[in-house]
Amino acid sequence: MTPRTIVAFPDHITTVVDLPTLRALSKSLFGLGLGPGWPLAEQPGFATAGFRLGNINLEICAVDRKENPLDDWLTFEPVDLDTLAESLAAQGLSHDPFDAMIAGGHPIYTRVDLPALATNQTALQLCHTFYPTRTTGPEAPTNSAGVVRTRSVNIAIDPTHQAAFNLFMQSATTQENYTFTDGPELVVSSSDTLRVDGLTVECVDPSRAAKALIDAGLRHVSDTEVGIGSLTLQLTTN
Incomplete structure (x- = not known):
């Protein structure tokens, strides 16, 4: 099997709810003892919380529907952010400009959207995070849900989308x-x-x-x- 140069592993899966639901779920799910991928954070037009289900994060977020119509998306950690553009080009996969989030002079994440693997409802994307979100694992700490x-x-x-997906997975x-x-x-x-x-x-x-x-x-x-x-x-x- 050819070594992968694009996808390292699935990092988190995301679904969209309204803001009151996100706030309530954040309180109750963290209350079960599920480890935090990241705590609830709210910004204008976007709010998110990440819950660690052993070896992957479940992200629940609220978005401005005028800006983001997606219902869900799946995010993969890239093998190497520095060579990612070259690896995508080698597979013939186009990508949107790299979206680098920086706060207080510190990099938070760099996300890459892939038009060939997206619809109006869902998307597969790549994102490298610069701070620890894989806080526990591979098994979850003891929690009330078991x-x-x-x-x-x-x-x-x-x-x-099959041909583009095969290129993405280098299969x-x-x-x-x-x-x-x-x-x-x-x-x-x-x-x-x-x-x-x-x-x-x-x-x-x-x-x-x-x-x-x-x-x-x-x-x-x-x-x-x-x-x-x-x-x-x-x-x-x-």
Whole structure:
């Protein structure tokens, strides 16, 4: 297998809710003992909180819908930010200008959007963070929901985006799953549209985890599935 020069691993998965919901979920999910990827932070037009589910961060954010219509997105850590533009060009993948966030003279992150892997509802992107957000892992600290780790990130690829996705993953053929040296595996299904579906999360007791997460404000989907924003968390035994 050719060594990857673009994608290192899935870093975080994001869903969008309204600001009051974000504030309430931030309080209740941190209250369960889930480790913080980052605390709740609010700015005009954008607010975010990151929750560590063992080996990946779940980001919940509120956005100005006039500026950002996306319902969700999946962010990958690049192998090497310094050579990323060259690596993307080598695969024939165009990218938007690198978006560098700097605060107080200190770099926070550099994000790279990929037009070939985006729709009006979702997107796959790259982002390197300069401060620690992978605060625990690979297993979560003891928490009231009994969350242990994330087994997989689940997405769907349609024929329109398949070729670009294969180039992005530097895969000669279409695969159903991808493994990484860090974080959960990526499970890919076929669909008629590009989708970021959610996570499969390993728990001590899936039913207990579902109850705790629903009590914290997540949406009931089934006995072992909960929803948050546009995403579904499938809960399974570890």
